[in-house]
Amino acid sequence: MKMEHSVVLVKPDGLQRGLIGEIISRFERKGLKLVAIKMVQLNDAILDEWYAHHKEKPFFPKLKGFMMQSPIVAMVWEGVEAIDTIRKLVGVTKGRAAEAGSVRGDLAMSQSNNLIHASDSVEGAAKEQGLIFSDDEIFKYTSALDMVVYSQEELA
Numbered sequence: 001m002k003m004e005h006s007v008v009l010v011k012p013d014g015l016q017r018g019l020i021g022e023i024i025s026r027f028e029r030k031g032l033k034l035v036a037i038k039m040v041q042l043n044d045a046i047l048d049e050w051y052a053h054h055k056e057k058p059f060f061p062k063l064k065g066f067m068m069q070s071p072i073v074a075m076v077w078e079g080v081e082a083i084d085t086i087r088k089l090v091g092v093t094k095g096r097a098a099e100a101g102s103v104r105g106d107l108a109m110s111q112s113n114n115l116i117h118a119s120d121s122v123e124g125a126a127k128e129q130g131l132i133f134s135d136d137e138i139f140k141y142t143s144a145l146d147m148v149v150y151s152q153e154e155l156a
């Protein structure tokens with residue numbers, strides 16, 4: 001089946017609120033595999049690329065300011081159909097509308113300060129991975145968990 005990478009950022013509000021461990025723990029317990037992680041200070045150049053599709057939105061300048069308030073934690077998680085799976089774990093953009101049980105549904109109230117970013121497509125994930133990580137920062141390793149998290153057919 002389709003093994004995918006999804007790029008996840010814990011945004012400045014997540015860092016300030018001490019929720020990095022909580023968020024990583026949820027992804028680990030789900031059965032996803034961590035293949036890259038680092039702390040990064042985002043800048044104008046990266047954010048112009050990252051949010052190119054939001055460039056015309058009225059909230060764009062504020063969004064960039066918010067994302068540069070502090071370092072963020074960037075991760076790449078791997079799994080079968082990881083992109084859609086992680087978007088469900090994260091919940092919809094507006095924290096107060098997000099489903100209970102999701103990261104935003106359980107932990108966020110805001111539409112802008114919504115704790116976390118997750119890739120929305122395979123193409124988006126590839127672009128985001130390239131903006132933050134070099135190839136040698138993405139790890140390939142055998143996870144003992146994969147053998148119990150998935151059936152053999154799903155891993156084939």
Ligand code: CMP
Pocket residue numbers: 054059063093111112113114116117118
């Ligand atoms: P995300 O969906 O990860 O990517 C775009 C981000 O823009 C979104 O999270 C929010 O952080 C922010 N955002 C989206 N809509 C608004 C809005 N109406 N006002 C302010 N920020 C927003």
